[in-house]
Amino acid sequence: MMQCGCTSAELSLSTHHKTHSCKRGVFLGFKPQGHSKVVALPKKNTNKDKNKKYGGILPSILQNLKVDSNVVMTLDSFCGKLSPKEQTVILKEQGKWDKVLRVFEWFKSQKDYVPNVIHYNVVLRALGRAQKWDELRLCWVEMAKNGVMPTNNTYAMLVDVYGKAGLMKETLLWIKHMNLRGIFPDEVTMSTVIKVLKDAKEYDRADRFYKDWSIGKIVLDDLEFDNIDDMEPISFKQFLSTELFCTGGRSNSLIDSGTSDVDSSVRKPRLTTTYNTLIDLYGKAGRLKEAADLFADMLKSGVALDAFTFNTMIFICGSHGYLTEAEAFARYEDF
């Protein structure tokens, strides 16, 4: 029996809380209080989150950039040298993509500017979020020209923006690009890829990507297209030229990573959000056993459960008729 008094028969999917006025949110989110042993507590608000208080010369530069449309003149009026970190902050704080570009151009015009992958990541993300694909590709090419190599951060961001824009073919190309470069996805990048593939209902592809990641394997053939003709000719050509331009990153890790038996021990996620995404993936793919295994893994590894974990498990059980189990999860959360 649910705490709100509903019987298990009434615990049927999403209609549950439409027809009942109980305040305990089973599908609406769990309260974190009192679950410190199992449930992740909300992160404390550090000054990183909300209070964007910068010191030194940054506030006045940011303010001036906000009110002044002439980026070059505004920046010229500050003669002091900016550190790479300060430059990152300034780039990040610009709202519009074109302003980001102009500020970046000014940085690069300074004599002592050193090309910086973090700066490129910030600029590329701004262009990606604004869906300025041509500008993004130009920036990418220039980045390579300046000898700046993309990192895991770069690829996670690219997969995210292309995936959110619904450009799945290009998303797959970025993943392939990363693989060709011999860059093994870290957990955030893997999680990002899984999320994008899941949202595109590419469940099998997502499953394979995760399984390969688990054993430290990079598979190149796994990302072939079913229908490459669907892609816009122009963007594909541009993409290929970019691809051909970037021949420098070929590394032996490509071979090592897939064939070595020594380091092919099983890799497990350690982030709650990763597990939640994976559990939802297998739930949506109808593979309940694997979803349940991941949940068990989570407990075994001591990874904190949170409201998403419970709601996802409850929904998976509920939507497949496992009402007793759904109820158990609801109670488990409540203990």
Next chain:
DNA sequence: ATAGGGTTAG
């Protein structure tokens, strides 16, 4: 005071 993802369903 460097950068990426942040999940459930309604």
